[in-house]
Amino acid sequence: MDRKMIIEEMKIELSDMHFYAYHGVLDQERKVGNHFTLQLAAWTQVEKMAHPSQLLEHVVGRISRRLYAEYPRLLRLSLTLTKDNPPFPGDVTSASFTLLSRRDG
Numbered sequence: 625m626d627r628k629m630i631i632e633e634m635k636i637e638l639s640d641m642h643f644y645a646y647h648g649v650l651d652q653e654r655k656v657g658n659h660f661t662l663q664l665a666a667w668t669q670v671e672k673m674a675h676p677s678q679l680l681e682h683v684v685g686r687i688s689r690r691l692y693a694e695y696p697r698l699l700r701l702s703l704t705l706t707k708d709n710p711p712f713p714g715d716v717t718s719a720s721f722t723l724l725s726r727r728d729g
Contacts, residue, residue: 628728638664640717680705680721700726
């Protein structure tokens, strides 16, 4: 019996985004500026996006479906794909997409 894969959660992460900005309480901080590092994690629904695609989300989905097909005893899966040095403005260490899924039934 072929059971369907159920996507439980999708998370996109951007790691170590480096910026120079003028934030702070003190006048000196707002005048001179400082270096900042930002981490971002966002949960989203992407299952309705068109295929084929160059998005990490679709690559992870295809890998997950293949693993479920190849390994019928596989019940649950967490899969993360990370792109090093993604093409974002500024200095960003990596962009990751994590898919949590389970076999239906």
